[in-house]
Amino acid sequence: MPADPLDDPRLTLVGLLLESAWGLQRAFDRRLAPDGVTNQGLELLLRLARTGGPLRMSDLAAQATLTPSGLTRAVDRLVDSGLVERHSCDTDRRGSFAAITPRGARLVREAVVAHLADIDATVGTALDRKEQRQLSALLRKLRDNVHPTATQRSLSGGC
């Protein structure tokens, strides 16, 4: 007799992925919130810190899996906190860019230390280094297929 469709391994796989993501997200937010940065905010700051300079709003939105609208408001909050600055582009006045401030860069460096400890406490106690590498490799293939813009920058690039 055929297995019940409701127990299909593909449903289980997706369920495990979403549950893991929600669980981690929640665990991180509990630890990070007191420090004044949400997990979301840290992710944006990390991307801006790695870039170093200004990054297009639309690029940042695509990377962060946010709509342009959502990103505008998220950046607003970071600007209000003094962690990010907005820049306008002289060659294309339509465009807007976000750049991390020195204070933001300092905060990221500090927060990352605590964040890595959180990751070790959650992921590190479940998977050893080798398993973490395997998981990264598998997820990278999945991510590239599902959300390919996560690492892209606009071709119209520089300002």
Added chain:
Amino acid sequence: MPADPLDDPRLTLVGLLLESAWGLQRAFDRRLAPDGVTNQGLELLLRLARTGGPLRMSDLAAQATLTPSGLTRAVDRLVDSGLVERHSCDTDRRGSFAAITPRGARLVREAVVAHLADIDATVGTALDRKEQRQLSALLRKLRDNVHPTATQRSLSGGC
């Protein structure tokens, strides 16, 4: 010279996991929403369908990574749609239970077919069967460590 902490592989791993989850969630919601069920709703209906009978609100909340408050409202919507019914418990009048209706069960059976096709179109084109099994095994270890209540039912169980 030591690697930049901002490029730590552990940050990358967590990033890949969250990006994959957001990406899938978004892809599924685009397809499911027109059918009248959100991805969230389908997940709750799936759990209720597998259980068959009434399930404690608090158990369902823990399984779905929702706060009791969030679950109350999510179930409200499903009740309004006629897909779920609320039951009260005679032996403990504090408790409340949710159970899937025949119409809800029918809808789940139909929605799962389309949902499996979506999964094949997103996950299936990125990972072959063997890789999917590997990913499931790794995620199961992570999920059990991060969100252990995902499959539990209350010990005070039956009504």
Added chain:
DNA sequence: CAAGATTGAGCCCTCAATCTTA
């Protein structure tokens, strides 16, 4: 008082519409 569930207030996101510039 504790446990289970619900409600009110507030935050953050998305969709659609708008404004500005190319």
Added chain:
DNA sequence: TAAGATTGAGGGCTCAATCTTG
């Protein structure tokens, strides 16, 4: 007209407070 970004309206979630029952 299209591209880039922002704003208004509305939905869903969380936190804290409340209500009911053990």
